[in-house]
Amino acid sequence: MAVKKRLAQYGLHSERVMWQGKGPSVFEQELGDLEQQLGLTTVEKAVAWAQGSSIWPDTFGLACCAIEMMSIVSARYDVARFGAEVFRSSPRQADLLIVSGRVAHKMAAPLRQIYDQMLEPKWVIAMGACASSGGMFNNYAVLQGVDKIVAVDIHVPGCPPRPEALVEGIVRLQEKIKAGVPPAYEIRGVAS
């Protein structure tokens, strides 16, 4: 079901619109209804909807978390329901990098190369404790968080996160994309 937007979310920042607890005005309600009934949209919103509804992850697994990642395409979890089942073998055809597992320093350079080869816009999910922070591997061999080398959009907690958690991470990413939130590399930049 389509979510009704407030005028404030369309960039109209008048005192009446921004007033917390004031509730939607009649004008605001009618505008929302009108947009829904006529199917009005902008090119940006239509493009964001298309991008969010057809995320293609890169085929890239690092450690134990990767087994959980692989299972999201199975019949039990069926990530195809969310349009994200087309794992690509080439980073040039993918727009989502799921970092599934600990990143050894040895793998940091190949991972960054894959990320650089992906076309923009592109997104990154850090799956599990190891990808997010090094997890239990607080040692010289493991990168203490993949956000040191790529810009991460979504962190999925757990060791390992269950497939449902990863699917939720993908759904949250879709929500961000459809809401017009720019990819993390545009907000925070990427270390060179």
Ligand code: SF4
């Ligand atoms: S978070 Fe846990 S399951 Fe995932 S790679 Fe690290 S140790 Fe393995």
